[in-house]
Amino acid sequence: MSGRRSSGRRPGASTTREELIDAARQEFSEHGVTGATTRRIAARAGVDPGMIRHHFGSKAGLWQAALELPVEPGRFLAAARTAPHDEVARVMLATLLRGWDSPLGGAFRAVIRSAVQDPVYADRAREFLLARAIMPVVRRVAPEAQGAAADPAVLAERASLAASQVTGLVLARYILRIEPLASAEHDWILDRIAPTVQGYLTGPLAGAPDPRS
Template sequence: MIGRRPGRSTTRDELVEAARHEFAERGVEGATTRRIAARAGVDPGMIRHHFGSKAGLWQAVLELPFDPFRLAAPVRHAPPEEVGRVLVSTMLDLWEGPLGVGFRAMLRSAVQDPGYADGIRQFLLSRAIMPVVRRVAPESRDGEPDPERLAQRASLAASQVIGLIMARYFLRLEPLASADHEWVVAHVAPTVQHYLTGPIVDDRNE
């Protein structure tokens, strides 16, 4: 049984490095905690000890200062008819709060590094966006949801939120940049709400 090594522990760093290679080779879904631990030469329990879960380890690999799953809790718990408003309002509060610095660093890195952007996209989709889409999309209530349709809804909703962030905080487009939260939510949330719960044109059979 491989356990904690004697002396000054570098287990956490070794797990992050092993995970970085496993995620790159097998993807987030394909990489397992057992393989990552074996690559680092430690017991799999060390992942739980240092990171809590594979998602926590992935967060450490990306050097994210937050867990999107926890930050998205208000959105996941919002009534389906209010999810667009809660999503936009939550993003504005987070971006302008203490975590805003981490968000800005993350977005800059994603723009500059395609590999990092791919990791961020996978992590945000799996931890923050898709849980919301699966819960509120009409397809989820009508039967077995179509993964392609859920992906369409997720990407369209994300495009609105990311576009809002770029226009308001990076490009500083007026009057959007100086508008109060209520104005922004009133004008952006209906579009986000439509993408999450409204009808989506199906052109796949045309």
């Protein structure tokens, strides 16, 4: 593993802690919180398993630290909050894809995988996807949000439908590895999925009156 030691303490408490967090993000993204083991996490980090207990108390404590994303979702999706209304879905998905395919991607994928495996962790995924990422975009671009009295139920419907596409994309591309989606270039994905998400964000909803009419 790139010259890392399989055991023994690394110099510097902060370095060891960050190594464990990085390793845990990889482990949780691959195996979820249920399948991950502290022994494998420690081996990835090149430290003794006792360092997990020393720094985090338990695997659950390490999970919490690993899912403290280095980038605040609001800042991460800032581009989607300023994009033209008719381009917001493509901008949002492009930003997410870049994040998922970056060194930060393990933390994002760990949120989804852990939520699927254990309902206890689903609140974290919902809070990230809805309250902190998608809902602020919905409040900005949804037709219902442009009037004086936006309907919270309609905004929640739009956010949940957009979230269904986002989570489905994560599961299919990164966890289930369904081809050709798993290996596709970003533009290929955006051309096929962004129009659907755009419809959920700004288009007419079935059975709901068009607030622009």
